[in-house]
Structure formats: C-alpha cells, structure tokens
Amino acid sequence: MSQNSDNLASFIWSLADLLRGDFKQSQYGRVILPFTLLRRLECVLEPTKAEFLAKAEGTLTQDMPEEARERILLSKANNSFYNTSKMDLSKLGEAGIKDNLESYIQGFSRDAREIFEHFKFAEFIAQLAEANLLYKIVQRVREADLSPAKISNHEMGLVFEELIRRFAEGSNETAGEHFTPRDIVRLTTSLVFMEDDDALTKQGIIRTIYDPTAGTGGFLSSGMEYVHELNPDAVMRAYGQELNPESYAICKADMMIKGQDVSRIKLGNTLSQDQLYADKFDYMLSNPPFGVDWKKIEQAVKDEHTLKGHDGRFGPGLPRVSDGSLLFLMHLISKMRDKEADGQGGGRIGIILNGSPLFTGGAGSGESEIRRYILEADLLEAIIALPTDMFYNTGIATYVWVLSNKKTAERRGKVQLINGANLYSKMRKSLGSKRNQMSDNDIRTITRCFGGFEVVDARELDKPEEPASTRGRKSENGKKAKPKTFASKIFESHEFGYRRLTIERPLRESFQFSDERIDTLRFAPKPLGAVMQWVYETYSKDWSDDPDCPLYGDLRDHEAEIRAHIKASFTELKEKHIKDVLKQETWTGQKTLLLSAKALQAVIGTEQHDDMNAFDGVLKAAQKQSGVKLETAGKKQLTAAVSWKNPQAAPVVKKVHKGTDANPTYGLFAVNGQTVEYKPDGDLRDNENVPLDPARAVNEVNEDYFAREVLPHVPEAWIDASKKDERDGEVGIVGYEIPFNRHFYVYQPPRALKEIDAELDAVSAEIMQLLQEVHS
Numbered sequence: 001m002s003q004n005s006d007n008l009a010s011f012i013w014s015l016a017d018l019l020r021g022d023f024k025q026s027q028y029g030r031v032i033l034p035f036t037l038l039r040r041l042e043c044v045l046e047p048t049k050a051e052f053l054a055k056a057e058g059t060l061t062q063d064m065p066e067e068a069r070e071r072i073l074l075s076k077a078n079n080s081f082y083n084t085s086k087m088d089l090s091k092l093g094e095a096g097i098k099d100n101l102e103s104y105i106q107g108f109s110r111d112a113r114e115i116f117e118h119f120k121f122a123e124f125i126a127q128l129a130e131a132n133l134l135y136k137i138v139q140r141v142r143e144a145d146l147s148p149a150k151i152s153n154h155e156m157g158l159v160f161e162e163l164i165r166r167f168a169e170g171s172n173e174t175a176g177e178h179f180t181p182r183d184i185v186r187l188t189t190s191l192v193f194m195e196d197d198d199a200l201t202k203q204g205i206i207r208t209i210y211d212p213t214a215g216t217g218g219f220l221s222s223g224m225e226y227v228h229e230l231n232p233d234a235v236m237r238a239y240g241q242e243l244n245p246e247s248y249a250i251c252k253a254d255m256m257i258k259g260q261d262v263s264r265i266k267l268g269n270t271l272s273q274d275q276l277y278a279d280k281f282d283y284m285l286s287n288p289p290f291g292v293d294w295k296k297i298e299q300a301v302k303d304e305h306t307l308k309g310h311d312g313r314f315g316p317g318l319p320r321v322s323d324g325s326l327l328f329l330m331h332l333i334s335k336m337r338d339k340e341a342d343g344q345g346g347g348r349i350g351i352i353l354n355g356s357p358l359f360t361g362g363a364g365s366g367e368s369e370i371r372r373y374i375l376e377a378d379l380l381e382a383i384i385a386l387p388t389d390m391f392y393n394t395g396i397a398t399y400v401w402v403l404s405n406k407k408t409a410e411r412r413g414k415v416q417l418i419n420g421a422n423l424y425s426k427m428r429k430s431l432g433s434k435r436n437q438m439s440d441n442d443i444r445t446i447t448r449c450f451g452g453f454e455v456v457d458a459r460e461l462d463k464p465e466e467p468a469s470t471r472g473r474k475s476e477n478g479k480k481a482k483p484k485t486f487a488s489k490i491f492e493s494h495e496f497g498y499r500r501l502t503i504e505r506p507l508r509e510s511f512q513f514s515d516e517r518i519d520t521l522r523f524a525p526k527p528l529g530a531v532m533q534w535v536y537e538t539y540s541k542d543w544s545d546d547p548d549c550p551l552y553g554d555l556r557d558h559e560a561e562i563r564a565h566i567k568a569s570f571t572e573l574k575e576k577h578i579k580d581v582l583k584q585e586t587w588t589g590q591k592t593l594l595l596s597a598k599a600l601q602a603v604i605g606t607e608q609h610d611d612m613n614a615f616d617g618v619l620k621a622a623q624k625q626s627g628v629k630l631e632t633a634g635k636k637q638l639t640a641a642v643s644w645k646n647p648q649a650a651p652v653v654k655k656v657h658k659g660t661d662a663n664p665t666y667g668l669f670a671v672n673g674q675t676v677e678y679k680p681d682g683d684l685r686d687n688e689n690v691p692l693d694p695a696r697a698v699n700e701v702n703e704d705y706f707a708r709e710v711l712p713h714v715p716e717a718w719i720d721a722s723k724k725d726e727r728d729g730e731v732g733i734v735g736y737e738i739p740f741n742r743h744f745y746v747y748q749p750p751r752a753l754k755e756i757d758a759e760l761d762a763v764s765a766e767i768m769q770l771l772q773e774v775h776s
Contacts, residue, residue, distance in 0.1 A: 008144065008151065009162040012036055015140055022131040029167025030246070031128070034119045035141045036163060037253040038105070040156060041081060041112060042088055043147040052077050053086065060084060070110055080261060081112045089142045097138065098129040111252070111262050118249035118267070154228055157221060157258040164216050164250060168392070169431050180218050180287040183438040184352065184390060184400075189222040190447045191384070191402050192283055192350035200227055205234040210281040212270040212288075212331055214240030217251035219285035224258065239276055241266040271327050272297035274313070280337045280347065286328060287352040290394060294324035301327065317369030319361070325353050326370050329401070333379065339406050346406030355397050355740070358383070363500035363689075363735025364726075371736040375415070375493045379403045382416040382450055385740060387424035392432040397421070399740070402450070410453055415491050419744045420446045422461055422484035449488045456488040458746060487744055497692040499732030501702060502720040503710060504667060504685055506651035506678035509612035511643040513601040520641050521594045524586060531570045531581055532590075535562060545591060553587025593634045597641070599626045610649040615639070645681070651716070654679040665703055667718035680720070690732060698730040 015035070016028045023031065045052070055076045059069060073082050085107030092100040102125060105116050116122075128134040146156065165182065193200070200207070209223040220238040227234050238260050242248040248267045256262045266275035271294065294301060298321055305314040313334040319326040329351055336347030361367030374380050381402045389395040423442035427435055449456055463484045523532040535555065536543075539562075543552045555562060559582055566578055573581075580586050603622040609615070623630065630638065655677045662670035669676055690705045702719065710717055725734045 006162070009159045009166075012141075012144055012159070013163060013166055015137060018133055018136055018140065022133060023127070025170045027124075028170060029163070030119065031124050031137070033160075033163055033167060033250060033253065034116055034121045034124075035137065036144075036146075036160065037115065037257065039089065039141050039144055040146045040257050041083070041108070043145070045077075045079070045081075045083055046088070046147065048078070049083070049088075052082060053084070056082075056084060074109065077109075080259075081109045081256065083107045083109070083112075089138055092138060094135045097135050098125055101125055101134070101138070112256065115249045115253050115256070115262075118245040118252075120246075153257065153259040154225075157224075157254065160254050160257050161218070161221050164218070164254065168216070180215065180352070181390060181392070181434060181437070182218070182222075183443065184287070184386065185218050185222045187384075187386075187438060187443045187446060188285060188287075188350040188352060188400050189219065189226050190443065191382070191400060191450055192285060192348045193223065193226050194447060194451055195348065195404070195408070197230060200230050200234060202231075203233065205231060206237070207234065207283065208237045208239060208279075208281045208337075209283045209285070210239040210276070210279075210335060211285050212241050212328060212335075213286050214242040214251045214265065215244075215247050215287070217254040217265075219287070220251070221254060221258070223283055223285060237261070237264065239264045239279060239281065241268060241270045241275055243267075243269050269297060270331060271324065272300040274331070276335075279335070281335050282337055282347055284332045284335060284347065284349045285351070286332060286349075288325055288328035290325065290354040290396065290398070291323050291356065293322045294327060295321055316373035317366035319357075319367045319370065320365075323356055323360070326357050326367060329353070329357070329374075330370060333374070333403065336403075336405050343406070346404065348406075349401070349403040351401050351403075352386075353399055353401055355399065357401075358399065358740055359737040363498070363733040365735075368735045368737065371738065372497070372734060374403070375496055375736055377405075378407060378413060378493060379405060380415050380493070381407060381411055382418060383738065383740065384418040384446055384450070385421045385744075387421050387436045387438070389433060389435040390424070390438075392434050395433045395435070413493055415493055415496070415738075416450065416453060416488060417491065417738075417740060417743060418446060418449055418488045419740075420486065422463060423486060425463070445486060449486075453490070454488055455490055456486065458485040458487040458744070460484065461486055482746075482748070485746070489743055491743075494692045494694050496738050497734060497736045498689040499692065499698070499702065499725070499730075500723075500735055501688045501690055501706070501732045502685065502723040503688055503706075503714075503717050504680035504720050505714060505717050507681040508646055508649040508651050509643050510608055510610045510646040510649045511612060511615050511639075512606065512608040513597070513604050513642055514606050515601075517642045518594065518597045518601060521597050521637065522590055524580070524590055525637055525640070527573060527577060528581055528586075531566055531573065531577075532587075534565075534569075535581065545595065547592075547595065552591060553584040555582050555584070593630075593637065596628045596630065596634070597638055599628050602626070610646060612643060612652045613650065615643070645683070652679045653677070665706060665719055666721045689735070692734070698728075698732070702732055 013028075013032060015032050016025075019028055019031060056073055059072050059076070062069075073084070074080070076082075083104075085104045087100060087104040087107075089104075092104065102122060105113065105121065108116070125134060128137055145151075151159070199205070207227065209220055211217075211219045214220060217238075217240065220240055224236045224238065227236050238255055238258075240251060240255075242251055242265070245267065248265070252262050252265045255265055264276075268275055301314060301318065304312045305318055309315045313331050314327065316330060329349075332349045332351060336349065337345050339346035357367065357371075381404050384400040384402070386398045386400065388397055390398065420442070423445055424436040424438055425442075427437050448454075461484045520529075522536065523529045539555060539558055543549060545552075562582065563578060566573055566581070600619070600622045603625050604618055609618070619635075622628070653676050657668060657675040657677060660668060660675045662668050662675045664670075667677055667680075669678065688705070688710060690702055693701045706719055719731065721731050723733060724731055728734070
C-alpha cells in the first residue's frame with residue numbers, strides 16, 4: 001500500500017473520533033465503510049451525472065417493469081451502477097438531512113442499493129441523526145476526494161481493504177468468522193498463483209478467481225492484487241458467495257469499488273444453495289469455518305450425494321455432521337476448470353483447514369473416502385502446517401492445502417508436506433486469539449520451498465526462544481526448549497493409504513451345569529435380570545419351586561410399590577419391561593426353565609467341560625434321558641448361563657468344509673483330516689493397517705504382512721476374507737490418512753538418570769536445610 005493510500009485510509013478512519021462515546025468500537029466500521037462506499041460511488045458518477053439524468057428522464061417516467069427499467073438505465077449510465085437522484089452529499093442540507101440521505105441512497109441501482117440494505121445503513125443513519133452526528137459525518141466524508149482521477153480502482157481497493165482490516169481488528173470477538181488475517185491470505189495466495197507466474201504475465205490474459213466463503217472479500221482482493229503486480233493489464237474476474245449479510249455487503253462493496261461486476265458476488269449458503277452452480281474457475285481460495293456442523297443443511301447435502309453421486313459435488317463421500325470442512329473442499333474440487341488436451345486450462349485451489357480433515361475417520365468412513373478420492377485422482381500438491389495462534393477466534397493448529405488438476409511432471413503422483421509451524425514472531429499486542437504473525441521472510445521461506453519442490457531436513461531457525469514462565473520454582477538443569485525447526489518432505493501419494501484387515505481369533509468356551517450357573521435361570525436375561533432379582537429377594541417369601549405353587553410370581557398386591565421402586569432405581573426400563581416384570585407368566589416361565597436345567601443337571605453332572613463342541617451332543621442325550629424339552633429361546637438362555645469364555649478351552653468349530661483345502665491364513669484349518677472353520681471371538685477381534693504397495697498384488701502384500709507382523713504373536717489368528725473394499729473388491733478396506741505430525745516428529749532422548757538423581761539430591765538437601773531453619 002502506498003503512502004498516499006495509507007494516509008487516505010487513516011483520514012477516513014478518523015471519522016471514529018466523531019463516533020467515540022455514542023457508538024461502540026466494534027460499530028465504527030458499520031458507519032465508516034458504507035459512507036466510504038457512498039462517497040466513492042458519488043465521485044465515480046459525478047463527471048457524467050448531469051448527462052445521465054437528462055438521458056434517464058424519459059425512462060424514469062415511463063410505465064414499465066422494474067427490471068426492464070434497471071437494464072435501460074444501466075445502458076444509459078454506461079457503468080455498472082447509477083443514481084437517479086439529483087442530490088449528492090453537498091446538497092443534503094442540515095435540517096432534513098436524514099430523509100434526504102435516505103432518498104439519495106434509494107436513487108442508486110439495485111446492486112448498489114442492496115449493499116446499503118445489508119449494511120443496515122438506514123438504522124445507523126437514524127442513530128447518527130439522533131446523536132446529532134449525521135451532518136458532521138457527512139461534511140467530513142465530503143472532504144475526501146475519492147474520484148478515479150485522484151485514486152485508481154486498484155488503490156481505492158487497497159484503501160477499502162485497510163478500512164476492513166481496522167474494522168475487523170476493532171471487533172476481534174467476531175472478526176475470525178468473516179476476516180482472514182492478511183499474513184495467511186498472502187501466503188495462501190502466493191502458493192496458489194506462483195506456479196502460474198509465467199502464464200499470468202502474457203498479454204490479454206483473462207482469469208477467474210472464486211471464494212465460496214467470501215467473508216469480506218480478503219482472498220478475492222489478494223488474488224487480484226497478486227496478478228496486478230505481475231501484469232497490470234491482466235483481467236481478473238472475481239466470483240464469491242457469502243452466508244453472512246453484513247460480510248456479503250462489505251465484500252460486494254469492495255468488489256464494486258474495484259470495478260468488478262458485483263452480480264457475481266452472491267448471498268446464501270454455498271453448500272445447500274450453490275448460486276454459481278454452472279461456473280468453473282481458474283483459481284479458488286477459501287477459509288471455511290473450522291469444526292462447524294452442517295445439521296441445518298443435512299438433508300439437502302445427503303440428497304445431492306445420494307441422487308447425483310459423482311455427477312454432483314459430494315460423490316466421494318460425506319464427513320460426519322459435526323464438521324463440514326471437507327464439504328467445502330469437495331465443492332471447490334467440483335469447481336475446478338477442466339484441463340484441456342493441449343495442457344491449457346485446469347484449476348488450482350488453496351484452502352485453510354484445521355487438523356481434523358488430515359486423519360479423522362477410519363478406513364471406509366466418509367472422511368477417508370474423500371481423502372482417497374483426492375489422492376488417487378492426484379489432486380493434492382502440498383499441505384503446509386501453519387503456526388498456532390494465527391487466527392482471531394481460535395488458536396488451534398491449521399494447515400493450507402494446495403490442490404491442482406494440472407500438476408507439473410515432477411509433482412505427479414507425489415505430495416509435499418511442509419512444516420512451517422515455527423515460522424512466526426510474537427505480536428506486540430494480541431488481537432483476540434491471534435498472538436503470532438508471519439513476516440514476509442517467513443512467507444518467502446515457505447513459498448521458495450514449495451516452488452522448488454524441495455526436501456528440507458529439519459533445520460534450525462534463527463528465532464528467539466519462547467519466554468519462560470515466571471511461575472513456580474525453576475530447576476537449575478531445567479528441560480531445554482525444543483529447537484525451532486523448518487522441514488519439508490515429499491511422499492508418493494499411495495504412502496498415505498492402507499488396507500484395514502480384520503484379524504480374527506477362535507472362540508474358546510467351557511460349560512458346566514453347576515448350581516450357581518443354573519440358579520441364574522430363575523430370572524430373565526437383560527434388561528430384566530437385575531430388577532427380577534430384587535423383586536424375588538423382596539417378595540418371594542410365600543413362593544416355592546413346586547411346579548403347582550399358585551402364588552409363584554403373583555405380584556398383584558405389590559404392583560404400585562414395585563412400579564415406584566423401578567421408576568426410581570431402574571430408570572432405563574421402559575413401560576413394556578415393567579409390564580413383563582409384573583406378569584406372572586414371566587416368572588413361571590423362568591421357573592420352568594430352571595427346573596428343566598436341574599433335571600438336565602441330574603443327568604449331565606456338575607463337572608466342567610472344556611470343549612464346547614461337545615455341548616449339543618451332551619445336551620441332546622440328557623434331554624432324551626430326562627424327557628426335558630426346550631424351546632429355542634430357552635435353549636439359548638440355558639447355553640448362555642452354563643457356558644463362558646476360557647482361553648484354555650478348545651476352539652469352537654463353526655463349520656466343517658467338505659472338499660475344501662485348508663488355508664489357515666483365511667481361517668480354514670486342517671484338524672484330524674478335516675478342514676474346519678472356527679467361530680471368531682468378537683472380544684479378541686483386531687484390525688491391522690497394511691500399507692498400500694501398488695507394485696505388488698493385494699493378497700501378496702496382505703499375506704506377507706500377516707505372516708510377518710501377526711502370526712509370530714498369535715499363531716491361531718486368521719484374516720477375515722469377507723471384509724472387502726467396496727470399490728476394488730479386494731480383501732481389506734482401503735483407508736487414507738495424512739499423519740502430519742508423525743512425519744515431522746523428532747525424538748528427544750530423556751536426561752541421563754545420573755543427572756536426574758543429582759538434581760533430586762540437591763533439591764532434597766535444600767528442603768532439609770529449609771526445614772532446619774524453620775525448627776531452629
């Protein structure tokens with residue numbers, strides 16, 4: 001920004017001196033920004049105003065639809081906006097200034113008028129009039145010469161951006177929602193545009209830039225500034241959409257001041273109502289909200305995913321509803337210009353995300369499938385870790401993702417990770433949560449590394465150490481601060497992928513018809529077991545196990561108190577459960593099962609059996625001998641009561657496969673000349689993530705990993721071959737994650753034990769000396 005532009009911005013912002021006391025600091029921008037826009041529009045129209053009013057006189061009196069009148073007036077104005085009022089800021093007077101100003105604003109064309117409406121400018125005009133400040137503000141605004149002859153569109157844009165920055169920093173409790181700090185904007189813009197520097201310097205170049213979360217237009221402005229510095233004659237067409245009406249108004253005002261067609265700036269939710277659905281773009285920049293859920297638009301997004309699939313924006317998958325960041329990323333990918341056969345075209349994306357999209361979601365989840373799509377389509381160029389405490393409303397770790405569908409030859413099939421987390425300096429004064437800032441040199445370090453596609457081993461930076469805390473006693477040999485380093489690594493895209501294999505182990509069970517186990521059959525299984533046990537202990541003194549006992553389970557005389565106790569102590573039970581507990585049939589049915597189990601016990605005995613495979617044979621023989629018959633539900637409850645998992649028992653056979661060769665890797669074992677499949681134990685089930693290796697067959701990679709990493713530790717395990725990836729049909733579900741911090745972790749060995757012991761001895765001696773001083 002030039003000195004003149006900076007001085008002009010300071011002069012305009014000096015309006016705050018008049019507002020102080022009657023308005024909050026966070027409201028200054030809501031007055032200053034629309035007045036600045038109003039003055040600029042007035043200065044742009046001033047040379048041709050009289051001529052336009054003369055041409056427009058007949059159109060204004062004709063009876064025609066409003067839209068038709070708007071189009072005719074725009075053509076007569078030979079501009080992207082107009083004003084049909086004969087007033088200007090110098091003619092408003094003092095007595096009726098409020099009404100005159102409102103009438104003057106109503107004379108603007110629809111797009112300009114809409115900006116003032118979303119600023120809620122009429123409300124602030126009323127407040128200024130009530131505080132007797134409106135005339136003073138208008139007179140001060142008139143002093144600023146904002147004519148195109150004095151200040152160009154580009155310079156005026158810089159002035160307006162500076163005013164937006166001051167407004168955002170003055171209201172830093174909400175700034176982070178709609179305003180991205182300038183250092184982050186400069187870095188992201190450079191990363192997206194620098195690969196096209198040569199192309200952008202050519203004559204007659206026309207490019208498009210888009211931000212689906214436009215906020216106040218910072219990214220759009222930065223992109224246009226970047227190209228303007230390279231090639232002042234290049235044409236940049238800005239597109240955007242913003243959800244917040246006030247931010248939309250600021251963005252639209254900024255674009256109008258820069259001479260952009262503001263009809264390309266839209267208001268609304270980008271994810272549920274894409275108002276630029278037919279457009280594709282050359283460059284896209286975005287800072288979507290971190291960790292914000294998308295419950296309000298859940299149905300619209302799910303419908304697009306289900307009905308349109310990959311023909312829509314969300315074909316690869318849907319993230320969990322609690323975080324919509326990846327929805328914005330998929331939206332941007334769908335907006336990339338297609339690459340043409342001659343290498344022209346294509347699009348580039350720069351988006352700021354928190355850490356969650358890097359690794360949240362296991363194999364097969366929506367997040368993993370989105371990462372899979374991006375990496376397998378070879379769209380991801382780089383991810384850059386930013387310092388913490390860089391944004392106004394959060395101090396969390398953030399990352400810049402750079403994507404492109406026109407990678408250079410050296411980048412194809414590869415992803416660059418750059419750790420710039422230590423490239424910052426402390427701000428003299430915090431702005432909300434923003435305590436750190438990146439200098440031009442910090443930004444240059446990252447962009448050079450990215451542009452050179454360099455591998456950089458962790459190198460120590462010339463950065464001051466963090467100031468140590470002044471609280472508490474300090475150790476003489478305290479823990480040394482970690483050195484601040486910068487590093488860059490390059491990976492093959494497939495190195496972030498893996499197959500999740502499900503590893504099973506056999507179920508081993510024993511059974512025993514002991515008195516303790518059989519007694520549990522007096523009560524129904526969960527969720528009724530505990531409450532039935534309480535009822536039995538409280539109300540069963542007149543009950544007996546005689547099959548003909550008429551009182552067993554009769555709770556009619558106690559129903560009210562039982563209900564009250566259940567509602568107080570067993571709150572998880574629903575009404576249907578309470579009715580079951582109170583039914584006499586429930587109790588007598590369980591007693592019948594108990595008596596049947598005792599009859600079977602008399603035949604089977606109470607010995608423990610460690611081979612559950614013999615259970616059905618033993619039970620059938622006992623039933624035949626005793627004459628006991630069991631319903632399916634009763635047999636299931638009986639089996640559960642008398643059996644338990646026992647690591648020393650024999651594995652339980654699920655099925656014998658005839659005419660099938662044994663294959664223990666996939667759970668088919670040779671036992672006594674037969675091929676058997678064991679029942680898996682759900683509690684012992686585990687997953688193994690096998691790194692992808694596209695150079696080898698999937699089964700070969702899986703089996704080699706299994707033999708090397710699993711069998712030496714659990715020889716009886718096997719791979720569940722039924723768990724297959726939906727897309728390629730191979731064993732194991734494919735997943736992708738980008739464990740950024742793991743790749744840049746630097747091991748720091750602990751201090752030597754002798755050093756720690758010596759320090760403990762010194763501290764102990766100091767404590768003893770202090771105690772002696774107290775007692776002396």
